[in-house]
Amino acid sequence: MSTLEVSPADTQPGRTGPSIVNDFSIQVSTVNGSGSQTANTVLMRAIFQMGIPVSGKNMFPSNIAGLPTWFTIRASKSGYIGRRKEIDFLVAMNPETAREDVMKLDGGAAVVYDEPLKLNELRSDLHFYPVPFDKLVGPVCPEAKLRKLVRNMIYDGVVAHLLEIDMEEVHKALVKQFGKKKAKAAELNWGAARAGFEYAAKTFTKADPYRVERMNQTAGKIIIDGNASCALGAMFAGVTVVTWYPITPSSSLVETLIGYMRRFRIDPETKRATYAIVQAEDELASIGMALGAGWAGARAMTATAGPGISLMSEFIGLGYYAEVPAVIFDVERVGPSTGLPTRTQQGDLLTTAVLSHGDTKHPMFFPCSPEECFSMTVDAFNFAEQFQTPVFVMTDLDLGMNNWMADPFEYPTTPIRRGKVLTAEDLDRLGGFQRYKDVDGDGVGYRTLPGTKHPHGSYFTRGSGHNEKAQYTEREDDYVNNMDRLAHKFEVMRKHVPEPQVHFNPKARVGFVACGTSDYAVRESCDQLRAEYGIEANYLRLRAYPFTERVKDFIHQHDRVYVVDQNRDGQLLGLMKLDFELDLVAKLRSVRYYGGLPLDARTVTDDVVKQEGK
């Protein structure tokens, strides 16, 4: 008789202490290409539908099938949706990683696993729930070739039983996931989930403390990833030319956009597209096309990641110097070089700020949530045209590719603003124009679009030296004047970029500065520092570069300011050092994480505590 048939409840440590409700992390380890994404999304969604704040993070390989993948779901009654390092509940489906996955757990964690893996032999301080997946999948999925895909849905049922997730919600989530068109697939998967639930119900005695309870914290919210949010932002910003080259983790941004544009941006009368989306031959071409389109008056964009940013460098210098609007999405991943293409990092901050040779500076927006991905994208298009320059929307793999709960997006209230573009009528009135003359004192000249029907409507755009009239020049004074105007324009941008979000308590002596997805860890860390160490910390979340005056004020208001970076070299800190006077720089400290996973609060807290000497 196999030891596996011994009732798990008898061999595991009994329940100690009260149950832990709506505050734990589930990790599912599988191999990629096995359909686990569906099972994981359904599980996350079912918890979400029960009103419990939840986040899901996919840690996947740069591979199509057969390599290890981990998905973590965090349920948090307090609303913490950043990554949590500790795993409370493991679903071990991958024979290759199962041992290591189990050995990493803290004592008291629960493990649902594929029975033949015999994981219960590894440790005695965990709660084991073995499930014979192969035996269960046969009866619910007669078609052998589908079994591999359906098999994973069984753990949804098992976990639902063990964590008291309402099976009605699992069903609802399944139907949502598969949509009306795939009702048959939904039915098949529902059968598998039920089989798992029933097996768990009759086999297991609950031994671990984790469970869910209905809340009302997610009513009205949506689930969406950052890439889709940027895509929607672009559509509602009125983007007309989209050029791109596939690269992880940005590809789904444009792919999602293609889907929405086909549905909502075909003119109902002409039946023609009010946009062009072109998959270019490389990033050199995608940024070139975006700049060509921006020059000719389109709202143009491209989306890429680190390697693409490196390739675009030459053209970005042209965009800066010739003053051509475009919006560039950089969904950052781990560099340098190819790096870890499917892991997250804020690795391009320093490069992007000064991308290209010569003196260049570029505005960057830092959304931290789906809501901001949407609204800042809308703003970025107006900003690019207002200042006639490439604007970067910096997100990362964590924000871009993971599912987040979010408030429904608000319809844009600002109209589409095309910036200083002169029409033929304007030219009649003015008699002419000088493309690079600072008429209004904001460093931004007036432009015309090719095709403007006027004898004085044209100008010549070039990446070589040019004077106010856009004529070729190598004169020292012309060059310096132009570069000074561009520097002035950047200073004006400083007053127009999105202001930081500040949490301020006058009693606090230390502060945090962070941007993007560091937000979730930093906010949770502030609570940990207060609750566990009595350290009160303020927090300024940057939403853009160049830094506004408010950032300087914030540093002045504190003894020490911890600048949080998701990269090795403290790139955000580096940008601040370039910008600020020495007295401010002296107050800056660095907290860095660069392991490729989403930043977690404990990492931040531990580092700060150490630096504070506590």
Place this chain on the structure above:
Amino acid sequence: MSTTLNPPPKKVNRIGLEVLPYKGSKTTLCAGCGHNSISERIVECFYELGVAPHSVAKFSGIGCSSKSPAYFLGMSHGFNAVHGRMPAIATGAILANRELLGLGVTGDGDTASIGIGQFMHLVRRNIPLIYVIENNGVYGLTKGQFSATADLGSTLKGGTPNDLPPFDCCALALKWGATFVARSFSGDKKQLQAILKTAIAHKGLSVIDVISPCVTFNDHEGSTKSYSYVKDHEEALHELDFVPFYEDISVEIGEGETREVTLHDGSHLRIRKLSRDFDPTDRLAALAALEEAETKGEVLTGVLYVNTNKPDFLELLNLETTALATLPESKVRPQREVLDLVMEELR
């Protein structure tokens, strides 16, 4: 009767413009540079056909050739881009405003070396654009290095022979999808005019490879891109005559001696046979003719290929017929109900 002398009436084209608006600033290229002749042909053709200057957008990359857009069509918008990447800029601009008549001027370094990738993808997409390659086989602006179109065995000024075979940009364009492909010589005024005018009327990508000698770095004995070499080795496929849409075409020339191609705007290209009967709608014949000429050491000029049926890239994209760039907000920002619907789907 008045005795004052009236100035002679000013000569204007069919849209009432003199030639001046079609000119550009003074050239800064070397005296005798083939590129200057090409600029002159561009001025003449756009003036003679009465193309509105504001409707033209000029594009170039980097190099001597790419400086030339400043020397013609001074009333048109121009964009001097980065080395080898003019096709991307031109593609984006034309996507943004399909009403523009795009005119790209590039060189053999710009197109056949650093820009060969973008050139090939421009060809593959059949972007509506006139793409003139001012081909002199040499890098002029960096003072005389071989380009990728230099012939095998052709020598540099100092005598160094080229030991690699050339790219034939016409053959590449023919193979991968350009719909108008021609080769000419900057010294052949009549032929180049007919070809440029045809390109103006053509809908789709026109690749025009113009052998345009560099008087400073590649006009010596031993060069296969010198004036004297091209004059001695030019083999014209046919005689060309362009009849614009607004002119009467009724005057016929002898049956069997000419072919006629009707272009998109109703203009005609009349092709008169010389020593051979060459069918410029036969792509394979064109490729064969280029191969044969290469073997014989001839510089084959004329219209190699014209295809008036293939849809261009804008048609494939099903683009709005007016410029995307200036669509009003009501056309490009979906209504509030659309956002509500999408949000509901995500709940």
